[in-house]
Amino acid sequence: MVCRSVLLRSVAAAVLVASVSACSLWGGRAAKPVAAELGPNVAVLGVRQAWTARVGKIELPLELHVNGNVVTLASSDGVVAALDAKTGSDVWRAMLGEPLSTGPGSDGKTAAVVTRANALVALESGREKWRQQLPAQVFTPPLVAGGRVFVLSSDRSVAAYDGATGRRLWTQQRPGEPLVLRQAGVLLALGDTLVVGLSGRMVGMNPNTGVTQWELPLASPRGTNDVERLVELVGRVSRVGDSVCARAFQASVGCVNTARGAVAWTQVASGSEGIHGDDRAVFGTEGNGVVTAWSRVDGSRLWSMDRYKHRKLTAPLLLGRSIVFGDDSGTVHLVSRDDGAPLNRISTDGSGIAAAPAVASDTLVVVSRNGSVYGFRPD
Template structure:
């Protein structure tokens, strides 16, 4: 993972998963866990897997290598849409693991995939926004900057958040640009998925450390509020970015600011409910009662959604590079860099089960569709798991 300059040009290269909680520490002294020539810390042995919650592999599919692609698994009903780094996009039936459609765009992607269950949208490294319908290309439009956040397809429109901190809306049928908004920000951005979602009739996007609510019809700003603020004296120290995934329950939206904070806002009023310091690089997930996230050192934490008070924290997966979590029933599901999928109790973080894939690492936050847990590995394995 890298930083890039906000004008879309590649800039400072810097690791994000597993870095120390403060960017300044990593810059000047080397990370106490990773840098300074010291060896990478070894995760604790997990011991024998005691399957408290029975899970079986229902199916497996292939999508192609996903390395380098900020992938989000999109689910709508029983349809799971995924993409590969080299431009393969597929809609998979989560009930069977079979393809509903598949297309090879024959060009590498920088962001994918957004979908409303019918249309799917990806962005190529050539800065082309490509919209597909049933596996056929409907249209494409050139963009002015790189994109690392999957497009949002909603309400007959396609919304795109670019690395130059612009947000654009396109007609989903024709590709006609409807509006564009440019926002100021720090000169560096993360080469990682940001925040872009719908909350009722409001479009919500992350710009630097701020959540901004907009009118999706014309891009006018309805509200904005900060979860984290820039700090420090140089571009790297001052980097502040909201990262996906997010957790939305009615008007409550909770998100993570990269290596800075976790917090929740009220999307109706545009006000902060609470925010707390946190040192993670991946997003959060939860329900109306609790919010869950993994810190950069592998600690998994649960917060009370209403006020941010800590419910529990576990170091069992410490020093394992974890994905953003998925709350699924009684389980908090996270993947790690060795291809393991961990199911933890939502009540106290105790282990419920551990399942293996191909060993190449889980690269996207787990998703659920048609009562099936879906994960994607770096080598392009797509796995569907169901309870016994």
């Protein structure tokens, strides 16, 4: 017997889609562990709320896209908004009137989302430019780069569309395990290379043709059944020059050197959210709420901290001396990059933080599951 919240058959994609959930061996939901007490907040680093804004409820894979001082995001019911990070006011807002399966990708001019009916929709200044029907479900926000829109679908196909007309330029499909995650994968531009996460491998493609240029494993399928063999790379990723670091779902964290076409290192790690970092370190939140730092050079563990154990944490953001992440109580935590010591914590509306925090125009931007958007600045 399989817990229904873990496995969902996608008719359109003809695949099984796995989502993150805790199920007991008997098919029911396991009891949730009690979260560690936080204790009193000692604000070592002063932070103030600068503004708030609203979109609809968020129950989709969302990444806050930052272009200059503009942050683009979307709600599950079809609201797509570009906000000025200085004020929180709308640069533009579109109400598509249909539910979405992904948040937006944006290059600052064109934004693209995918609806639950598998339509890829391109917007410019809040107006629909074009739409194209896709053959499968999509959970990774589209990548808008180089005048094109790239899509990673749940059938492990990758496709490119002309950003001006929506004409499909090419498509490539790879075989793989029958399960995929119902959350955002890896899809980014790196110079003249399109970098895609396919199963547990990071793949470099020619963005003009889709031809594979290199392929590097961060994790391999293991186990005796489809659930145990599930392995996918998840967003967000940390890129510094030719170094790209990513997490393989519930398996590992690792870095690759794209110039040499080689895996720099991998370390066993049991988490489901992406990572962030700089040229010195990579930071991640594990599935049990432990926060860990690894050396970017060789993957050695720098420190690990369990103060937030059994809280469901977002992927982190490295911001100056702080690592910033949210939890399922709607609290935003700031801890020291050097040792994980708490620097401050901020409350929101209590509905849970919906996406990894982002920074734009010296403003920390956070969005809740209920669709409240917050801008915070240092005191």
